[in-house]
Amino acid sequence: MEPFIRVDQFQFIKKQTQHLINGYASVNDRKVLNALKSTVYDKVLNLFKSLEPEQKQLVDHVIEVENTAGAEDLLNSLKPYVIPFKNVSEQTLKKLFPKVKKLKLPVLTELDLKELTYLGWNDKATNKKYIIAIQPKGFIGLEGSFTPSSKKGICTLCSGHSQVGLFMSETKGAIQGTYTRRGNYICQDSMKCNDTLTSLEKLNGFIELLKGKS
Numbered sequence: 545m546e547p548f549i550r551v552d553q554f555q556f557i558k559k560q561t562q563h564l565i566n567g568y569a570s571v572n573d574r575k576v577l578n579a580l581k582s583t584v585y586d587k588v589l590n591l592f593k594s595l596e597p598e599q600k601q602l603v604d605h606v607i608e609v610e611n612t613a614g615a616e617d618l619l620n621s622l623k624p625y626v627i628p629f630k631n632v633s634e635q636t637l638k639k640l641f642p643k644v645k646k647l648k649l650p651v652l653t654e655l656d657l658k659e660l661t662y663l664g665w666n667d668k669a670t671n672k673k674y675i676i677a678i679q680p681k682g683f684i685g686l687e688g689s690f691t692p693s694s695k696k697g698i699c700t701l702c703s704g705h706s707q708v709g710l711f712m713s714e715t716k717g718a719i720q721g722t723y724t725r726r727g728n729y730i731c732q733d734s735m736k737c738n739d740t741l742t743s744l745e746k747l748n749g750f751i752e753l754l755k756g757k758s
Contacts, residue, residue, distance in 0.1 A: 545598050547627045551661045553591045554619075554626045556742035557606060560584045561615035568610045581607050599625075628657035632676060632683065640676060640685030647674070661741050662701075664734030666690060673711055675734075677751060686754055688713035692732055700728040701747050704740035707732045713754045726754050 567580045585607045589595075595603065602621060609615050632649060641647055650665045662677040673690035676683055692709040699708055712727035728750065731737035741747065
């Protein structure tokens with residue numbers, strides 16, 4: 545069976561298993577627990593437009609989760625079917641950021657590509673942040689200034705409450721010689737952001753904002 549679960553979908557399922565664990569740890573009413581299981585099951589199934597019988601059989605086990613051990617068993621059974629982030633070659637990197645010299649990627653061999661919805665890293669020497677995401681037409685690269693905040697805030701990408709910073713990207717304006725700056729607050733730590741990101745909606749919206757499409 546080929547991988548069929550996006551990373552953000554896997555993170556969503558992981559979050560739902562935690563809801564089940566919390567429910568079983570705090571509630572004794574069987575009707576309430578059954579309602580919780582039903583709600584979680586529907587939410588997980590709604591992640592997918594359609595599932596083959598083998599795929600559905602695998603996902604259906606979410607309804608059996610009652611504790612941490614059960615959640616780990618489920619997630620371990622699903623992990624092989626998570627679609628990994630694509631490898632980024634040096635040539636691709638040059639095309640994504642043609643004006644940036646001596647730009648180095650994080651060491652991809654040290655990352656679990658099945659835990660990345662997007663690839664992001666900070667260049668503290670230049671106070672910049674770089675993001676690589678996958679769109680229908682392929683990779684897209686986002687480059688912007690990054691100013692860490694001294695306070696925690698809500699990340700625009702994952703909606704998590706974390707250490708954030710202001711990411712600002714500059715694009716050419718409608719009039720020659722003018723530029724428009726757009727951005728918002730996002731997680732300082734992109735790996736933690738990926739762990740919390742459970743939907744592509746806000747990531748795609750952020751990309752559209754920076755590209756001047758919204």
